[in-house]
Amino acid sequence: MRKTYDTMILGCGEAGVFAGYELIRRNPGMKVLIVDQGQDIYHRSCPIVAGKVRECIDCKVCHTMCGFGGAGAFSDGKYNFTTAFGGWLTDFMPEQEVMELIDYVDEINTAHGATREVFSTETPAAQALRKKALEFDLHLLQARVKHLGTENNLRILTNLYEDLRRDITFQFNTAVTAIRQAEGGYCLETADGDQYLAKFLIAAPGRSGAEWFAQQCRQLGLPMTNNQIDIGVRVELPALIFEHITDVVYESKLIYRTKQYGDQVRTFCMNPYGHVVAENVEGIHTVNGHSYSDPKLRSENTNFALLVSNHFTEPFDEPYRYGKHIASLSNMLAGGVLVQRFGDLVRGVRSNAHRMGKSTTHPTLTAAVPGDLSLALPKRQLDDIIEMIYALDKLAPGTANYDTLLYGAEVKFYSARLKLSTHLETSLPNFFAAGDGAGITRGLAQAGASGVRAARAITQRIQGA
Ligand SMILES: Cc1cc2nc3c(=O)[nH]c(=O)nc-3n(C[C@H](O)[C@H](O)[C@H](O)COP(=O)(O)OP(=O)(O)OC[C@H]3O[C@@H](n4cnc5c(N)ncnc54)[C@H](O)[C@@H]3O)c2cc1C
Known part of the structure; x- marks a missing residue:
C-alpha cells in the first residue's frame, strides 16, 4: 500500500x-x-x-x-x-x-x-531552601514546575x-x-x-x-x-525526610560536585509519596519513579534518582553500550532490578531477603530483588553516589539512614x-x-x-x- x-x-x-x-x-x-x-x-x-x-x-x-x-x-x-x-x-x-x-x-x-x-522556586521559602542547600555545597536549580x-x-x-x-x-x-x-x-x-x-x-x-x-x-x-550517559541509583526513603523540601519546591534538582573525583552528581525526577517502577529499555531493566497527585494513591515514601554524569572523550564513542552493560550487570545478578539498603552497602554486605525484612523503609517496587550494588556499579560512580548521600543528609537529615533503599541501576541514556x-x-x-x-x-x-x-x-x- x-x-x-x-x-x-x-x-x-x-x-x-x-x-x-x-x-x-x-x-x-x-x-x-x-x-x-x-x-x-x-x-x-x-x-x-x-x-x-x-x-x-x-x-x-x-x-x-x-x-x-x-x-x-x-x-x-x-x-x-x-x-x-x-x-x-x-x-x-x-x-x-x-x-x-x-x-x-x-x-x-x-x-x-x-x-x-x-510550584515556584522564586518564593521566599524556596529561596531560603536554596541558601540552606548552598551551605552544604548543594546547588538547587530554580524552575517553576507544574x-x-x-x-x-x-x-x-x-x-x-x-x-x-x-x-x-x-x-x-x-x-x-x-x-x-x-x-x-x-x-x-x-x-x-x-x-x-x-x-x-x-x-x-x-x-x-x-x-x-x-x-x-x-x-x-x-x-x-554522542558522548554522554548518566548512571546511578534510585533512592527511596520515608517521605517525611524530604517533606520540608518537597512541600516547598515539589521537585528539587540539587547538583553536587564530589570532593573525591570532582564529578557532578544530581538529584533527578523526585517523586514525593511516590512509587518506584521498573522500566524496560530494549530488554534491559532499569528503574524509574512516579507519583500520583491524588492523595489516596500516594505511598509513604519519596523517591528520586541520584545520577552521575559521564562524559566520554575520544576514542570512545559508545556511551549507550556502556550504560546498557552496567544495567545488564544488575539484571544478571538480580534477574531484574536490584535493591540494597544504604547501610548494607556502606558496611560491604549484600542485602538479602532476611535483612530486607528488617528494613523500616518498605520498598514500593516489591519485585526488586535484594542484592549488592557494589557488584554492579563501577567504583567511581558508587563512591560519587555515597558521597552525595552524605551531603544530602546534611540538608535532609535521615537521607543517610541505614534503611534508605537504593535501587539499581538507573541509567539515563542520551540519544x-x-x-x-x-x-x-x-x-x-x-x-x-x-x-x-x-x-x-x-x-x-x-x-x-x-x-x-x-x-x-x-x-x-x-x-x-
Ligand atoms: C517513566 C518516565 C517518567 C518521566 N517523567 C517525566 C516528567 O515527570 N517530566 C518530564 O519533563 N519528563 C519526564 N519523562 C521524559 C519524557 O517522557 C520525555 O522527555 C518525552 O516523552 C519525550 O517526548 P518525545 O516525543 O521526544 O518522545 P517519546 O515520548 O518517547 O515518543 C516517541 C514515540 O515514537 C514512537 N516511535 C519510536 N520509534 C518508532 C518507529 N520506528 N516507528 C514508529 N513509532 C516509533 C514511540 O512508540 C513513541 O510513542 C519521563 C520519562 C519516563 C520514561
Missing part, C-alpha cells in the same frame, strides 16, 4: 503530538499523518500495571514507552518551565523563544484539563487525542522500519511493506526509537554526535544528537527532527516545544511560498 500526505510525523510522543496540533491549527485542511509503533491512548496497557504479570515480559512494543503520548503518558507529568534542564533548545534559538514555546504548550495542556497550580500527576496526565492526553483525531490521520501499531528520500520528499516504510509519502517529515521517535533513528540518519548521511538548523531542520531539506530521539530534549516541556517549533517552520515555508 502507498499513501501520500502533506506532512508526516514519525512518533506520537510529546514532540509528535504538539507538532501535529500546531500543524493543523495553522494549516487547516493539511493532510497530516502520525505513525507510531504503539497503541492509541485507550489501548495502552502494560501487563504489569494491569496485574497480568509480576515482572516485565519484554513486550515487542513497550506500552509504557510507546503509543499516543509516548514515554510521557504514564509519567508523573512534571512540567518544568525552564531552559536550565530538560533539553538543549537554547543551542538552536534564543532562550526567550524557548520559554514562549514552553508556555504555549502549557496553555494547550491547560485548555485540555491540566491544573493551573504551579505537577500534572500520572492520572491527570492520561486525562489530558485523552482530551488531546479526541481533539486531534478529527483532523489528523493516526496510524498506530505501525513500526517504521526505514526512512528514505523519495521524489519530492520522504517515504516511511513499515514492517508490513506499506509506504507513506510526504513532502515534509518531522521525525520524533523519542528515546525508545533513538538507536534505530541514529542508524537511519547514518544511512541518510546526516551527522550526529545521539543530530546536527540541526535553528528551525530544527536536518541537512536534508524539509526533513525536521524534534524531541528526545533527536538528542535535543530530555523532558516534556522542551520536547513539546520542539515539536511546535518544527511545525511552525513548515507552516512558514508553506505560507511564505
Whole structure:
C-alpha cells in the first residue's frame, strides 16, 4: 500500500503530538499523518500495571514507552518551565523563544484539563531552601514546575487525542522500519511493506526509537554526535525526610560536585509519596519513579534518582553500550532490578531477603530483588553516589539512614544528537527532527516545544511560498 500526505510525523510522543496540533491549527485542511509503533491512548496497557504479570515480559512494543503520548503518558507529568534542564533548545534559538514555546504548550495542556497550580522556586521559602542547600555545597536549580500527576496526565492526553483525531490521520501499531528520500520528499516504510509519502517529515521517535533513528540518519548521511550517559541509583526513603523540601519546591534538582573525583552528581525526577517502577529499555531493566497527585494513591515514601554524569572523550564513542552493560550487570545478578539498603552497602554486605525484612523503609517496587550494588556499579560512580548521600543528609537529615533503599541501576541514556538548523531542520531539506530521539530534549516541556517549533517552520515555508 502507498499513501501520500502533506506532512508526516514519525512518533506520537510529546514532540509528535504538539507538532501535529500546531500543524493543523495553522494549516487547516493539511493532510497530516502520525505513525507510531504503539497503541492509541485507550489501548495502552502494560501487563504489569494491569496485574497480568509480576515482572516485565519484554513486550515487542513497550506500552509504557510507546503509543499516543509516548514515554510521557504514564509519567508523573512534571512540567518544568525552564531552559536550565530538560533539553538543549537554547543551542538552536534564543532562550526567550524557548520559554514562549514552553508556555504555549502549557496553555494547550491547560485548555485540555491540566491544573493551573504551579510550584515556584522564586518564593521566599524556596529561596531560603536554596541558601540552606548552598551551605552544604548543594546547588538547587530554580524552575517553576507544574505537577500534572500520572492520572491527570492520561486525562489530558485523552482530551488531546479526541481533539486531534478529527483532523489528523493516526496510524498506530505501525513500526517504521526505514526512512528514505523519495521524489519530492520522504517515504516511511513499515514492517508490513506499506509506504507513506510526504513532502515534509518531522521525525520524533523519542528515546525508545533513538538507536534505530541514529542508524537511519547514518544511512541518510546526516551527522550526529554522542558522548554522554548518566548512571546511578534510585533512592527511596520515608517521605517525611524530604517533606520540608518537597512541600516547598515539589521537585528539587540539587547538583553536587564530589570532593573525591570532582564529578557532578544530581538529584533527578523526585517523586514525593511516590512509587518506584521498573522500566524496560530494549530488554534491559532499569528503574524509574512516579507519583500520583491524588492523595489516596500516594505511598509513604519519596523517591528520586541520584545520577552521575559521564562524559566520554575520544576514542570512545559508545556511551549507550556502556550504560546498557552496567544495567545488564544488575539484571544478571538480580534477574531484574536490584535493591540494597544504604547501610548494607556502606558496611560491604549484600542485602538479602532476611535483612530486607528488617528494613523500616518498605520498598514500593516489591519485585526488586535484594542484592549488592557494589557488584554492579563501577567504583567511581558508587563512591560519587555515597558521597552525595552524605551531603544530602546534611540538608535532609535521615537521607543517610541505614534503611534508605537504593535501587539499581538507573541509567539515563542520551540519544545521539543530530546536527540541526535553528528551525530544527536536518541537512536534508524539509526533513525536521524534534524531541528526545533527536538528542535535543530530555523532558516534556522542551520536547513539546520542539515539536511546535518544527511545525511552525513548515507552516512558514508553506505560507511564505
Ligand atoms: C517513566 C518516565 C517518567 C518521566 N517523567 C517525566 C516528567 O515527570 N517530566 C518530564 O519533563 N519528563 C519526564 N519523562 C521524559 C519524557 O517522557 C520525555 O522527555 C518525552 O516523552 C519525550 O517526548 P518525545 O516525543 O521526544 O518522545 P517519546 O515520548 O518517547 O515518543 C516517541 C514515540 O515514537 C514512537 N516511535 C519510536 N520509534 C518508532 C518507529 N520506528 N516507528 C514508529 N513509532 C516509533 C514511540 O512508540 C513513541 O510513542 C519521563 C520519562 C519516563 C520514561
